[in-house]
Amino acid sequence: MAVDMNMRILIVDDYKTMLRIIRNLLKQLGFNNIDEATDGSMALQILRSGNTYGLVISDWNMEPMTGLQLLREVRADAHLKSLPFIMVTAESKTENVIAAKQAGVSNYIVKPFNAETLKTKMSSVLGDF
């Protein structure tokens, strides 16, 4: 099944510069319907606002709500639990990856990352595009 290139994507990071970088990389990959949040609680509010999202790309280390807490909230929410969720983070320790996997992360990207990695991980979650 073809990937819907018009799907709504939510990117979450407390660094505005990082949001801008991810947004531009997604645009170059052909995705233009992108919303932003600067922490987990803001992201959760947006996800529950009524719009349907096809993917969340989230940082981990944010306040007040971290990316892992956001992931757990998403997986515990009956309407959001199947939402593809990619963690993009500088946290690269094994225990971090295990914790994210146990919480139900769809894929995991370690910063710094390149466009090819982003595309590969998105394809593994969404299908080829």
Place this chain on the structure above:
Amino acid sequence: MSRDDAETALQKRLDMIRAARGNAVPLEDVAEVVRAILDTMTGEISAGELRVYGELEALAEVIRKTKQEIADIRPDEIKDDFLPTAADELDAIVQSTETAANAILDAVEAIEAVIPTVDAAAGEALSNATMRIYEGCNFQDLTGQRISKVVNTLKQIEERVNTLVAAFGEEIEQVLKQEDGAPRHAEADLLNGPQHPDAASSQDEIDALLASLG
């Protein structure tokens, strides 16, 4: 005083200090106890007591030297000057890299805007180049996170230095008195590197200052 008497007296003093100050006993108090024990050891003393006396004297000397060395490090200066300055400098680095990264992104977005107006081959080349620039701009996020870790470490150091300053206030004051009137390295004091943005003079302000100096 016999060895047993000395140990009893020592234990009594230590118990009094613990009761008054808990387990965090300043070195000054320990030194005072050692001095007091030494003062009581008069009259005929045995070889064993003489050895204890010698060890106590050596201990008193080690404590005195340690106090002086810690005071010489100037923990007050580290607390009041070096640590806050270091934290400000690190904050300025984060701000500078963020400003630089955004300036780069502005320029890249401007390049992307003209891609549709050039031929396909040039457009693809520009598109590949701009993607690599976006990838390279990851550095800002990572440097920010690493610097935050360093700032947290500085805060922990500051807490420990505060404890030192509290314990050695008197000795530090003595060192300060000794340094009064000592010659300062005038030129070295002028070399502070880039100023914090809030404190830095603008080129216009410097031009005005130069003009005012004639």
